[in-house]
Amino acid sequence: MEEDGGARLEAEDIEEVIELGDNSSGDLNGVGGDLDELDIEEGAQVDEADVQDNADVIFSKHTDAVFCVRVDPATCARAVTGGQDNRAMVWDVSSANTLFECTGHTDSVTSVGFSHDGVYLATADMSGLIKVWEVSSWKEVWAFHCSDIEWLEWHPMAHVLLVGTSDGDTWMWKIPSGDCKTFQGHGSTVGCGRFLPDGKRACTGHADGTVKVWDLRTTTCLHSVTGHDGHTADVVAMDCHHDNTIVVTGSADSTAKLTNTETGKVLATFQCGKPASLETDCVETVGFSQTQPLVATGSLSGSLCVWDVPTQVLRHTCPHEAGIVKLRWDSATSMIYTASLDRVLRLWDARTGNIVSQWTGHQGEILDFDIARDGGVLVSTSEDQTARVFSLHELDR
Known part of the structure; x- marks a missing residue:
């Protein structure tokens, strides 16, 4: 897959393309193959009393579970x-x-x-309140209240905010003016969503299994993937390939799917969880490698699966002691970071399926993590009411 350099927009062109304001409302040829599974030695789960705390810094100002974290991409110095x-x-x-x-x-x-x-920071709560703050002054510059918020995401090149809600609508605002567009849903919760890297489209996943591709300028739904080829349960995870043409979605139906964003055609379905005869296994997190033709999926059964995109073959299965809540590829290598409900953060080599490193210290289930843009630190959050900072400078990449 070659990156379509012409598809990306310069930052100054974004506002013209999106035109925010008031408004009313390539195929993969899979060949199959034998599964190449590689188990690793177990033992990541240890007694709480014996947990080694690898954290360099602990933030303990919260008084209840810490749900989410993001590191400032501009400075990498604050979270x-x-x-x-x-x-x-x-x-x-x-x-x-x-x-x-x-x-x-x-x-x-x-x-x-x-x-x-x-430049800006957005925060949103379960009541539907969104606030945006100007970082240089820490002044609140915009706020809005809608139905229960499922997620938010900033545009990759502009001060534009995208939010999905429980009532099935997706909202997009220009910040700080608040100029708005809405993408009318069909009543099914928008469980996940992403801007595509081209800056001109977005993709959303819904609780009834539907995946939609939207045009940001017109708010038109370009493709709606549902029915026989679509997911049969909640779509809870999504990532977009850097070439703009493929999106991977993870679902509570135990599968991940590759979909062509230009045609709306489902290119591949990966059975990531337990066999159909057993209980379903939610695919909680997905991600494309930025350096190799690989995609990774993580499930609540604890399976990290690495798939070859062109052939659709399973390369490795990397077992965890408990469910995987999030994965992130290293931006420059074939390494994958995972966070698990077993309180351990791990780094895997996608080429071999072997574990490279792991970090412990949390006394409760890990709920989220982020990696600084410069690759210097990993910051995780947990039910133990803390956020922990782990240095990545010693890793041999």
């Missing part, structure tokens, strides 16, 4: 966390000193994020 204590806080990753508290939330803060350039 924002949101928790069940109705609080969102910005803090220094080297010292754990609190820099700012995002006040005004009255319900659990479940989504946070910095804009691509670190």
